[in-house]
Amino acid sequence: MHNSSLRSIATKGIFWSAVDKFAVQIGQFVVSVVLARILVPEDFGLIGMLAIFIALSQAFIESGLGTGLIQRQDRTDIDFSTVFVFNLLASSFFYVLLFFSAPYISSFFNQPQLIDLVRVLGLSLFLNAVSIVQKTKLTIAIDFKSIAKSNVIAVIVGGFCGVIGAINGYGVWSLVIQSLSGSLASSVSLWFLSSWSPSILFSKKSFKSLFGYGSKILISGLYAQLLNNVYNICLGKFYPTASLGYYTRAKSFADLSAGTIVSVIQQATFPVLTAVQSDKAKLVSIYSRMIRISAFLIIPLMTLIALLAKPIVILLLTEKWVTLIPLLQWMVFARIFLPMSAINMNLLNAIGRSDLYLKVDLSKLPLTILAMIITIPLGVKAIIIGHVVTSALSFLINAYLPGKIYGYGAIKQLKDMLPVFVATMGMAILVFAISYFIDNLLLQLFLGTLFGAAAYLFICWLLKLEELKEVWRSFLSLKKR
Incomplete structure (x- = not known):
């Protein structure tokens, strides 16, 4: 790859990635400002208590396999299908785990509302899992323009639904509505924007190879998420x-x-x-x-x-x-x-x-x-x-x-x-x-x-x-x- 070509690809990729991230962040910022003016700090605190459980589950579901696909040079369609099937199975498992753990989470924080909040918000795991491979394919192709479209759609849909919920007095549930509607919009749009369609094939050899690389990222991701959210647990428990x-x-x-x-x-x-x-x-x-x-x-x-x-x-x-x-x-x-x-x-x-x-x-x-x-x-x-x-x-x-x-x-x-x-x-x-x-x-x-x-x-x-x-x-x- 020539330097000029590399610079062109990198510049174009950074441009659309920047459009994506800044458009999304500005949109989320505007929505968060509107929600913060309507809701109270306690509403955000309740969702903050659940952040670590959702984040850790999401890290397990991804398991560094998407990064492994990007890093691998000789990837095949069976590799993508293997990751897709694993994401579906893992998201189902962790949703069930969260569903039955909800009473214990609620008891730990002494917040009865958390039982229903965990069980509903946990649905985002499945909604996000079904489009991980599609997003990975677009990343490999450095097609950040399509990713930007998907993320902007998600922010608009999620933000609109969340604000409508807050205006109508749904309180903390408006934040749940925002999360779920945004995840659904993102997944649907990624399926339309990506040319890849999954086959329900799973290769043990492919999984073992990808997980050999991804397992280190998984452990590191779990560690990072744990440290990033452990303060939420301590503040939610003692303050x-x-x-x-x-x-x-x-x-x-x-x-x-x-x-x-x-x-x-x-x-x-x-x-x-x-x-x-x-x-x-x-x-x-x-x-x-x-x-x-x-x-x-x-x-x-x-x-x-x-x-x-x-x-x-x-x-x-x-x-x-x-x-x-x-x-x-x-x-x-x-x-x-x-x-x-x-x-x-x-x-x-x-x-x-x-x-x-x-x-x-x-x-x-x-x-x-x-x-x-x-x-x-x-x-x-x-x-x-x-x-x-x-x-x-x-x-x-x-x-x-x-x-x-x-x-x-x-x-x-x-x-x-x-x-x-x-x-x-x-x-x-x-x-x-x-x-x-x-x-x-x-x-x-x-x-x-x-x-x-x-x-x-x-x-x-x-x-x-x-x-x-x-x-x-x-x-x-x-x-x-």
Whole structure:
């Protein structure tokens, strides 16, 4: 594959992946704002209690097999059918497991409502499972345009149904309606957009081969989901339901930007990195480029959200969510290294070293456990500050192996990010001054965003930052398409 062709494919893939993720996140953000204005923190807290059970079940259902299909070069139709059949069987098993576990989950949290909520929300497992292979096929083809269409349809349908439910007084059930209707719309649209139709064939040999690679991703995924949601269990068990609602909203707002960029980079670059895994020079070129562009985008964005957290929360969600402000400010800094960390880990999967991916992930377990022991008794704010510390240390750990294998580790990555930190600091000083001297929240938000972004881009221009030119060139090339 020639460099020009590779760059064209990667650019097109990133463009449509970005359209997908940002359109979906903006849509979900608008819907979440509307729902938050109608519902109360306790409603979000109840759903937050169930997040870990749904997430762990979904991880088992996928079992890293979709990633295994993308990474494999000699995949066949029997491989796809094998994964499809496994997804169906696994989703049925875990739904039954959740159905009969519902009373115990309800008893643990002392929330009688959870019995029916678990049993209905669990249907999303089956709805998502029937379209995993279709989405994988589109990813392999780098057809992110079709994936974008499916996801946008899901957000529109799910959001509409959820908001209608909230307006009509369904409370927490409007969030369940939103999830199920969105999953159904996504699955149906993926079946229409994908040219692949399953055959009910299952090959033990194919499954064993794919699971050999995917099992490490499964274990790592289970570990990640467990750690990502274990705080929900602790907050739901030992703190008022509203506290969990504030925590999940802070996390959701922070992930709107960081999580979106992570998804764009991972989805678009994984098949490209996999295609050039045998060419070290190309691999490092793409990989380092994505690190720099991610830092260029995410560091100023998260800093701006932290500085303008007060007008964002009060204007969008109303005064009843004022407790969210300091939590959001800390949470965005806990996510500031997330895209760069994800790229470092994604590289290991792309070169077929899911075993190293797992080892790196597990090596961070003592750090996370220590943070939990220290912060959980201290409250929600302390927990999020703990996230900030563990996130920074995790970046250093995640960058170790890529540095050892390809010579582009944490020190070189941070050195590349230094101009971005300088430009962000200049932006932060200006935005802080605007917020200090202007009391009107709407003006704070408008002027802070406008002049903050302008100041950042101007300083980047003064520093002759290559990423600014790269983003501008990509924008111009996409305009011509």
